[in-house]
Amino acid sequence: MTIKEIQEEIVDEFSMFEDWMQRYEYMIELGKALPIIDEQYKTDDNIIKGCQSRVWVHAELENDNLVFTADSDAIITKGIIAILIRVFSNQKPQDIIDADTNFIDEIGLKEHLSPTRANGLVSMIKQLKLYAIAYQTQLGK
Template sequence: MENRGIQEIQEEIVDEFALFDDWMQRYEYMIELGKSLPQIAPEFKTDDHLIKGCQSKVWVHAHLDEDKLVFTADSEAIITKGIIAILIRAFSNHKPSEILEAETDFIDEIGLKEHLSPTRANGLVSMIKQLKLYAVAYQAQAESGA
């Protein structure tokens, strides 16, 4: 499998969401995406891996596989699980530097923020922030040679 860039994956997500006529269909699609989420190992479903700022519990774990950051996650809420699944699809399996440089305009393009409750929209921002914080940490670790 050739390595596709974050931008390319984000465009694919935008195209998929464009196939649906209304937000009920898009929510159903997000729920389906949530079911395909790379599952976090039970030992990482701890407070240390909880994303702060989310109304629902969302756990995220990251590890380096060679030089790429791989994310796994879970959430107790089905819509939230779909949201984190979209973010992980966009950012997982990329170098920390690529994740840090990546824009998140695709979220606005699919209209996600405007169709979420204010608390879920804040949670979305917190999820993106957490994924980028993992990238910062692993980038720093790589640069220090640890």
Template structure:
């Protein structure tokens, strides 16, 4: 089992303890508060993910053969969502990131955030994470 899959299972387990939407959102808000802040110098317009109603900055560094992500947002629930994504994807190889199946999003009740409405940022965030992986994979090869 790849590390990405293990992390997804961990998150699914955590979310399975919640009985209602409030607990789920309260947890995401908590996660948002713990999100490792992006270095101020990376909060540039270039690093803003387009297609989110809130502003989301995502930065990626290659450390060895793994990618380290950092991010921030001005909306707290969005921060929680990115915190979850970073937990799954950060410090993984580009190859694993590109091949990752994201079924956990459905399982933790975040699927609503995947609908292709304009307000939604999750689709754009995942796309951007994978874009970084693609770019770094090309660089590694």
């Protein structure tokens, strides 16, 4: 699936819920299903700066696609990173770099987060795109 198709799928899923308590519960469930980062990657180098809670992200290139794993010590934050990884993992670095993140506004996520969590969300997106830029440079494309 393309990044856009995955984003549309997420927007559809969130539209099924009537209120934000249900959406938060869904995000917590997504966090529980997150492909967990290997303990060896839970290092300071892999912590996303700008997040109030601790969020670790690791990226590897597999068949020219970037594959992310992550974890967080906070359940809502873990749900947020799970959504982002669902969108960006197993995608080509250039597609990640070029992708917009309007779906976050469409599901109303940013407006329902505290200012510190909203800043953390922006930091997570920025870090995932920085990984993509680094791997794109490495690919020499």
